[in-house]
Amino acid sequence: MPEKLSQGEEAETVDAAEAVRAALVDLTANLLRVARGAGRPEDIERQASWLVAHLVRHRELAGGYDTFDFSAALDVGSYGGEPDERGSMVEQAIQGSLQILASRLLGQPMQVKAGSDELHSAFKRYAASSAVALKTSTQHEPGPPWP
Incomplete structure (x- = not known):
């Protein structure tokens, strides 16, 4: 003891x-x-x-x-300290990037692919959320002030 x-x-x-x-x-x-x-x-x-x-x-x-x-x-904690959707996407992109880096250093092509898939998934989530946000914001804004 x-x-x-x-x-x-x-x-x-x-x-x-x-x-x-x-x-x-x-x-x-x-x-x-x-x-x-x-x-x-x-x-x-x-x-x-x-x-x-x-x-x-x-x-x-x-x-x-x-x-x-x-x-x-x-x-390193989470992005911005807030567990929101954007932070989750950033964390996923970071995790994928680190996986790619480590796997390249170790010569592990299958793990590079796994990290690349994770990184691309984060990009797709971001693109999809940006498109939804853009569509939502244009639906609620008044049109131009001219006829």
Whole structure:
């Protein structure tokens, strides 16, 4: 059974987890930007080293492996924070785009196709909702002020 941490040790562990999260986010964001042709490839080695150093420190304080929630650290939330239809379409497009990127990097053509299908589905939903919105808005507007 793991030892109970003192308040100081617990605060240090929380700080170490935040350092891991920040390093992970910095590295991940830069890798995504580099993959799309932007970003700073010259920073990747340094960022990766910092992430590893922070992970080692966190592991020492937390008492072992599997003590950091990587999924939570990389959860970017939802578009605009609102669970509306537009946000849902944007989320679907982002998920499809990330699937395409990861699958291309790993050389997985079937998964590239799955991501492409998801991305195109989001575009179709957006086009359909835009057409409905345009049709609805023109039905309620008065005609031109001339005869």
